Amino acid sequence: MNELELKVKETLIRASTVFSEDKKAVIRKAIETELNPNAKWVLETILENAETAENTLRPTCDDTGIPHLFIEMGGGKSVSADMLCSIQQGVVEGMRALPCRPMAVKGNEIQRLEQSIGLYDDPGALALAPIRMKMVDEDVLRLYVLMQGGGPEIRGKTYRVFHQHNLSVIVDEIVSWAVEGAGLLGCTPCVPAIGIGRTHFEASALMIEAMAYGRFDVQNEIEQEITERVNQSNIGPLGLKGNTTALATFLRVGPQRASGVRIVCLRLCCCVEPRVACALI
Amino acid sequence: MMKTIETPISEVVAVELAVGEMLELTGCIFTGRDAVLPKLVEMIESGTLEQHGIDLRGSVIFHTAVSPAGVGPTSSNKFDIESTIPVLSKAGVKIHLGKGRLSDATIRALQEHNSVYAVIPPVSALLESKIVEKRVVAFPEEGMEAFHMLRVDGFPCIVAVAHGRTLYEL
Numbered sequence: 001m002n003e004l005e006l007k008v009k010e011t012l013i014r015a016s017t018v019f020s021e022d023k024k025a026v027i028r029k030a031i032e033t034e035l036n037p038n039a040k041w042v043l044e045t046i047l048e049n050a051e052t053a054e055n056t057l058r059p060t061c062d063d064t065g066i067p068h069l070f071i072e073m074g075g076g077k078s079v080s081a082d083m084l085c086s087i088q089q090g091v092v093e094g095m096r097a098l099p100c101r102p103m104a105v106k107g108n109e110i111q112r113l114e115q116s117i118g119l120y121d122d123p124g125a126l127a128l129a130p131i132r133m134k135m136v137d138e139d140v141l142r143l144y145v146l147m148q149g150g151g152p153e154i155r156g157k158t159y160r161v162f163h164q165h166n167l168s169v170i171v172d173e174i175v176s177w178a179v180e181g182a183g184l185l186g187c188t189p190c191v192p193a194i195g196i197g198r199t200h201f202e203a204s205a206l207m208i209e210a211m212a213y214g215r216f217d218v219q220n221e222i223e224q225e226i227t228e229r230v231n232q233s234n235i236g237p238l239g240l241k242g243n244t245t246a247l248a249t250f251l252r253v254g255p256q257r258a259s260g261v262r263i264v265c266l267r268l269c270c271c272v273e274p275r276v277a278c279a280l281i
Numbered sequence: 282m283m284k285t286i287e288t289p290i291s292e293v294v295a296v297e298l299a300v301g302e303m304l305e306l307t308g309c310i311f312t313g314r315d316a317v318l319p320k321l322v323e324m325i326e327s328g329t330l331e332q333h334g335i336d337l338r339g340s341v342i343f344h345t346a347v348s349p350a351g352v353g354p355t356s357s358n359k360f361d362i363e364s365t366i367p368v369l370s371k372a373g374v375k376i377h378l379g380k381g382r383l384s385d386a387t388i389r390a391l392q393e394h395n396s397v398y399a400v401i402p403p404v405s406a407l408l409e410s411k412i413v414e415k416r417v418v419a420f421p422e423e424g425m426e427a428f429h430m431l432r433v434d435g436f437p438c439i440v441a442v443a444h445g446r447t448l449y450e451l
Contacts, residue, residue, distance in 0.1 A: 017406075038439055038448070041303060042402050045437055049404030058406040062346065062353035101350040101425065119424055123349065151356070186356050186380035187403045238400050239382060240439065240448055272403065 001093060004083060007279050008090025011145045012067065013098055015277035016059045019050040022216040023247070030189070030244040039242025043189070046237070046271050057098075060272040061187075064100035065147035067091050068129045070212050075139025083281070084131075087143065092124035094145075099123045132205055140280065144212040147275040148267075152190075155181035158200050158265040170196070170262055171222060175229045177266050182235050182245050187270035189237050189247045192226060195265040197254040203265035206252040211267070211274040214250025223249040237271070250274070283437070289339025290375040298376075298397045300446045306376070306436040310341040311418065312352065315361040316426035318342075321419075322368045330372070333419050335428075338373035343401070343436075344380075347415060348425040351405035354380040357398070363387055370394035378438055382449050388442050398442035411435050 001009070019027075027047050034040045053060040069087065073079060094100075104125035107117045129148070136142075161173045178192045193214065195206025219227070226249040236242030256262060286294065288308035298304075313321060324330045330337070344362050345352040357363055357379030366377055367390035377391075377398045391398055401408075414432035421427050441448040 038301065038303075041439070045402045045404055045407065049402070049407040052404075052410055053406035056406060056410070058409055059350050060406055061403050062348060062351040062405040064350045099349040101346070101348040103348075103425075118422075121424070154356075184356075184358075184381070186354070186400075238380060238402060238439075240400070240441070270403065 002086055004086040004281060005090040005093060007281060008087050008143065008145070009094035009097060011143065011277045011279045012091055012094030012147070013057060015145045015147050015275045016064055016098055016100070017053045017057050018277070019054070019060070020216070024050065026216040026247050030247065034242055034244050036236060036240070036242035038240040039236045039244055042237035042240060043244060059098055059100070060275070061149060062101060063149040063151070064098065065149040065275060066126065066129055067095065068132070068146040068148055068208060070132045070134070070144040070146065070208055072134050072136045072138070072140060072142040074136040077139060077141040079133070079141065088128060091128060091145070095126060096122070096124040100126065132208055134209070142278055143281045144276055144278040146208065146211055149270060149273060151185055151187055151270050152268050152273060155185045156265070156267040157181070158203055158263065160261045161264050162260050163262045164260070167222070170264065171225060174264060174266060175226055178226065178230050178246070178268060179233045179235070181266070181268040182230060182233065183239065185268055185270060186239060187272070188235060188239060189244045189271050191247055191269040191273060192230065192249045193267045193269050193274065194249065194251045195254065196252070196262055198257040198263060200263055200265070202254055203263040206254045207265040207267050210250040210252040211269065212276055212278070213252070214248070214274065216248045219248055220251070223251050226251070288341055290341070291339060292395055295375045295395050295397065298440050298443050300440050300443045300448050302440045304399060304438050304440065306341060306438060307434055308432065310343055310378070310431050310433055310436070312343045312345050312347050312429040312431060314344050314346060314355050314426055315359060316423045317420050317428045318365040318369070319361055321428065322365045325368055325372050335418060337369065340374050341376040341378055342369060342374050343378040343431070346425040347427070347429040347431070351409040352412070352431070353403045353405040353408065354378070354401050356381040358383060366390060370396035383442055388445065388447055391442055392445040397440055399438040400441045401436065401438040408436060
């Protein structure tokens with residue numbers, strides 16, 4: 001394994017096993033302020049799980065997710081085809097070492113759609129999602145590894161909002177989607193990760209950026225409003241009621257279309273997400 | 282206050298389980314989800330369960346896959362899972378372990394058979410530390426979705442539906 005492969009492997013394992021310090025802090029704060037004893041117990045158990053995962057290098061969740069890569073590139077740095085091969089191999093090695101859940105579906109298009117001939121035993125057989133690259137104003141090559149679980153995909157939504165030139169219309173729609181999804185997610189508290197752009201592709205890419213950059217201890221006014229309104233739903237951890245339905249909101253707003261429409265991508269991250277780690281490569 | 286429950290679970294113990302009680306499960310529990318639970322129901326309905334050496338009386342079924350990445354609850358309200366709860370309860374399952382809200386019809390079926398539904402947080406690393414043994418019992422061709430037996434020591438969960446009451450509506 002070359003140096004880059006090793007670095008990518010370690011980054012994937014870190015994304016899958018370690019809660020960030022700002023996330024741990026926001027959970028501890030929620031435990032202090034939560035009045036519902038069931039909710040408090042769930043939050044304590046989630047924190048205990050995070051500590052166990054970090055100490056044992058076991059995945060925080062058995063749905064270890066689909067690997068998504070986001071690369072920032074700037075200055076004199078660039079990514080060669082050889083580097084992309086090493087990055088891909090590092091992901092494979094990381095998934096095998098963790099180990100990830102073996103869930104690559106076998107077969108041709110129809111067999112994959114119907115999942116009719118089973119799964120590969122090799123955790124490393126899981127194909128990468130398309131890689132997102134972004135130019136940045138730094139002399140840097142930075143890789144983010146995100147592991148995207150299935151529950152948030154079921155409760156996610158990318159759709160148009162007719163904004164009426166009014167931010168509150170967009171926020172109302174996001175809160176409505178988030179509350180509906182949180183009630184069905186099961187693994188709350190959630191983190192709504194949101195991208196708003198001109199196309200479905202762009203909104204999804206911005207949502208991935210939101211997950212990569214988002215911090216639990218740095219929240220703008222829109223993010224705070226969404227979190228507070230989702231928490232008024234009284235869905236609570238695991239849907240057992242309480243004040244902690246969302247821990248934070250991560251929002252990225254991109255360029256917008258000269259039109260009455262905004263494309264909003266909402267991914268309702270579950271309580272172990274965002275599973276993200278980054279490394280300079 | 283955690284209440285320790287050991288499997289197999291008697292009718293008397295099951296009738297005393299109450300909504301909101303926090304439990305620690307110890308002993309042998311089964312696992313199954315979308316792929317295998319409907320097959321289990323077919324075996325029950327065709328009377329072939331015992332031929333496979335499976336005794337569900339007093340048992341717990343955890344709605345999860347079992348993979349090298351560990352175990353963790355999948356949504357119990359998926360059709361292929363929730364629709365099996367009435368038949369499995371009638372066959373003797375006392376605790377269905379998963380996550381998510383169940384329908385009123387399922388809540389009534391649980392009550393009819395003195396079974397309960399408990400939810401377990403998605404805490405795979407913690408659960409892995411409490412698994413003493415795991416083996417495939419049936420349907421090995423389903424891989425991680427095969428019908429497994431786990432011997433566990435202190436799985437944490439909370440009773441969400443019991444005897445016609447539900448935590449979601451309190």
